[in-house]
Amino acid sequence: MAFNTGLSGLRASSVDLDVTGNNISNASTVGFKGSKAEFGDLYASGFLGSGSNPIGDGVRVQDVKQSFGQGNISFTDNGLDMAIDGDGFFVLNNGGEVRYSRAGQFGIDKDGFVTNNQNMRVQGFVADDDGNLSGIQDDLQIETDNLAPKRTTNLRSDLNLDSRESVLESQVRNWNSLSVDDLRDESVTFEYDGQSSTIDIDADEAVSDIVGKLQSASGVSASAATSLPVGDMSDADFSTFRLTVGDESSPRDIDLDGVTTVEELESRIRQISDQSISASVDEDGVLSITHNSGETLRAEYENDSDPDFDESATGVVSINTDRTVTGVDSTSTTVAEAFNVAPERINAFNPQDQRTYNHATSTTIYDSLGNSHDMTQFFVKQPSPGGGVGTSEWSVYTQIDGEFVGGTDETPHRARFNQDGELQSVNGDPNGEILIDDWTPKDADGTPNGADGPPADGEEITTPIPDPPTSSAFVLDLGNTTQYGSEFGVNDQQQNGYATGRLSGLDVSDEGVLFARYTNGQSKSLGQVALASFNNTNGLSPVGETTWVETFESGQPIIGAPDTGTLGSINASSVEESNVDLSEELVNLIIAQRNYQANAKTIETSDAVTQTIINLR
Incomplete structure (x- = not known):
């Protein structure tokens, strides 16, 4: 009996040593989760009971349980490295087999797919050509093609015209x-x-x-x-x-x-x-x-x-x-x-003579080929149409590359303001929108450059400009313009066009969205990393390479975007270190060693007793 008891103790101590040694060996493994051996005692028992004074039969290993507690997060130099701060696992495609991991050491393979260092492809929610995220889950891929140019279809000017300005003569x-x-x-x-x-x-x-x-x-x-x-x-x-x-x-x-x-x-x-x-x-x-x-x-x-x-x-x-x-x-x-x-x-407007206009501001717009052009807005204060009571009026002239557009070479646009300095209308439009539909993009030498030009005669242009646009027409939005008694200032001026650009870098947000940065200053979302959680995380089965697979005990995965529900957020340019406490493991190693020695002593003592009996004559 004592031999079996001691032998079971040796086996249990050996397993404990194995688990502790495995933890120590993976103390520097990114995304590793430490394990702990769990033991239970053994008693001989029958169908009708175990007697009044049962003696134990030793010990057995009930389970080796992993601890999925959070590991420390450390920064790296790789922009695609990711660490999960909270619950969840990265979803990986291993040639059709789905695996789950906390190790976020990612890179890009020759085809542009985001992979880990075992070439398992990272799964996520893909984006369309315009950068809009969808709910479709697939392999995340980084497109290295140039970003196609986008023509300007809307220019919004948020500015203040100084009401103290006088009418120019x-x-x-x-x-x-x-x-x-x-x-x-x-x-x-x-x-x-x-x-x-x-x-x-x-x-x-x-x-x-x-x-x-x-x-x-x-x-x-x-x-x-x-x-x-x-x-x-x-x-x-x-x-x-x-x-x-x-x-x-x-x-x-x-x-x-x-x-x-x-x-x-x-x-x-x-x-x-x-x-x-x-x-x-x-x-x-x-x-x-x-x-x-x-x-x-x-x-x-x-x-x-x-x-x-x-x-x-x-x-x-x-x-x-x-x-x-x-x-x-x-x-x-x-x-x-x-x-x-x-x-x-007279009050003759001359863009070359600063004395003939009160204010001016310029911005860059783009044609369908991605060529940049300078658009300038000139503002000239006019006599009040209300005799100076309750209404103010300004003339608005527009030029692109030094040529009048919007018909302002013949008739300027009229912007009217009420007694509170708020915009009433532009050319009668209460939204303050001006449709520029007579612009022909040209080269520096003044010849058309091959980009889309004005709409054809009789073609009706609606605002906002529908997508995809078919002409150079765009909307100048002055709806946020004011006329207060303060200095002229451009509070904001935004347009939605840009030139072509080459991929210059990648960024990852806290929500796991991969953004491509281009040389033209634009950024575009390429996809979003997907995370998975389980009702019973301890039911996952480790399969090596710091990955786990789904089992019946774990339940099916619950997949979603980072920082939603119970899923954690993403730390970019970071990895999660092993959650093994090396000091604790070294102490456990000493304890397991003493347990092993003690069980061996039990066997040694039983052997000595048995030998005494054998030596009786």
Whole structure:
């Protein structure tokens, strides 16, 4: 009896040593769950009972039970490594066999599938081409193709227009018929915002110098030209003519050899070396010669039958300015009268002149090929349509790559605001939406680049733009625009287009969603890791490689997304370490060793007693 009891103790202690040794050997195994041997005593018993003083028959191993407690989470350098913080198992496809694991050391195989280090494919919920997650479970795969571009179909501008801005009025003065001779020996002063520029013109000033002096004044532009109408020469016999053109200092003889028409004469004049001289012929055959620098222009021609012709013209200076003109020191009545003409007050929008608009903002949009284009919105405050009570109005101009769109080259959009600074409507639309349907995407040289252009004539465009879009039409949404008494500011400006992009990295969220990052700044969900839980986790059967399989005792798996129900969340770039406490296992090893020695002592003592009996004589 004692032999059997001691032998059962040896077997049990040996199993305990095996379990403890296995725990110690896997102390550094990612996702490993430690085990513990559970024992039960043995008693001899019959159908009718075990007697009044039963003696035990030893011990037996009832079960080796695994502990599925949480292990420590440590960070790694691999973005696809995942650790489960809480309950649940990764679902793995091992060539058709489904396994479950807590080891999240994942990578990508040659086909782009997410696998563990035994090439078992990770299961998850796949996403469609637009990145929308579905409930379909399959192998997770990382697509390495370029992300296709997406054209802009909606641009939302959330901004504030400063209600304190005044209605712009420009003072524009134009003098287009001031003789160069009249301007000589004159003095003109241009004033603006308390500053002044005085231009003194000498009596013998060259025309180019006069123009240069005028343009040196802030806000002043000037040019000069001389036009000399020669007359009707449609029936002239040019073979007998001699023609000299130019200013007094550098006359030019025109070669008339072969000239038979006034049009040929015009072409011959334009071919002379002095490129500042040109010629034109009107529909009545009248020849006009122009000196683009404004110098005195002379034309002489003679033939055998007609008397000599000699005619000259002095250049005319054109001046344009938005400055006030004062202090005209003039000996010419013509100049004095010209500068005393009242300025014309206008509010002409000019995108090149910042003085003609109150605010502007730009953003990048994309065509169907993924090419970027600059869209600029200009805002010009207008007189209140309500006489300044309860309503304010702004004109909105739109340009793409410097060209007007939305018909604003002819008529601007009208944005109206109520007394609280809130948008009432844009072009009568209370939603503040503007449909841009006249944009033709172009290259830098101004030619169409092959992307989708405006909708065909008669094609009806509805908003929002349906998917997939078939033209370059898009919606400019100003619905969140306000007009408060604060500085102009762009609070938010978003558009839904982007250029093509290459895969640059992967991210994993706490919900186990795999995001692909692209070089164009976009991200797209590729799928979501699936987790499984069981009603009886201890019923799972370990099959090696830190994996388990489903058994009858475990029940069927309950599969769902991370961080839902009782399932844990995902820690990216992390792994779950073994939950083995090495210190505890070393103590257990000592205990198992002593138990083994003690049971061996029982057998040794029984042997000694038996030997004593055998030695009796």
